[in-house]
Amino acid sequence: MKIIKSIAFPFFSVAALMTLYQVGKFYLLKGSYTIWQSHVMTIIFTSLGATIVSLVMVNRTEKIDRDKKELELRESKLKTLQITMFTVHHIVNNFLNRLLLIRIEAEEKGTISQETLEKLEADIVDVSKKLVALSEVENPENPENFNKFFPK
Numbered sequence: 001m002k003i004i005k006s007i008a009f010p011f012f013s014v015a016a017l018m019t020l021y022q023v024g025k026f027y028l029l030k031g032s033y034t035i036w037q038s039h040v041m042t043i044i045f046t047s048l049g050a051t052i053v054s055l056v057m058v059n060r061t062e063k064i065d066r067d068k069k070e071l072e073l074r075e076s077k078l079k080t081l082q083i084t085m086f087t088v089h090h091i092v093n094n095f096l097n098r099l100l101l102i103r104i105e106a107e108e109k110g111t112i113s114q115e116t117l118e119k120l121e122a123d124i125v126d127v128s129k130k131l132v133a134l135s136e137v138e139n140p141e142n143p144e145n146f147n148k149f150f151p152k
Helices: 004-030 033-110 114-135 143-149
Strands: none
Touching: 004 033, 033 114, 033 143, 114 143
16 A cells, blocks of 8 residues: 555656646747647656656665664664673672672671782772773674673
8 A cells, every 4th residue: 555655646746747837838838839849848847857856866865874874873882882881890790799708708707818808909900901901992893802801
């Protein structure tokens, strides 16, 4: 049904326009032209009409293409942001888990061992390196570039 509507509208629109053109040409010029003059006028009029329709369609097609590319770019940026945030969440969550273990140790023993403090220092350095490495990912659109931040 949609195809019929998309065909019927242009058909009847052009038929109406051409009828108005022919009637207008006849009454404005009062029929004082040869058959070939009439044909040439009609050819020029329809050629101009087709050119205008062509330009409109080209502009519409280009706009659709631009909108499509813009949408693909936004989707790509969103996916990149999601992957990046997931990776940051993973890195920070691991560090926070270490802090929870330190808290548990402090609550149970009333103190924090030197070994635990050294692990905390190592974790701080590790988190810092991972966040720097994350900021230096060359191609964030490729999810495989984030694999190095997750255990295998």
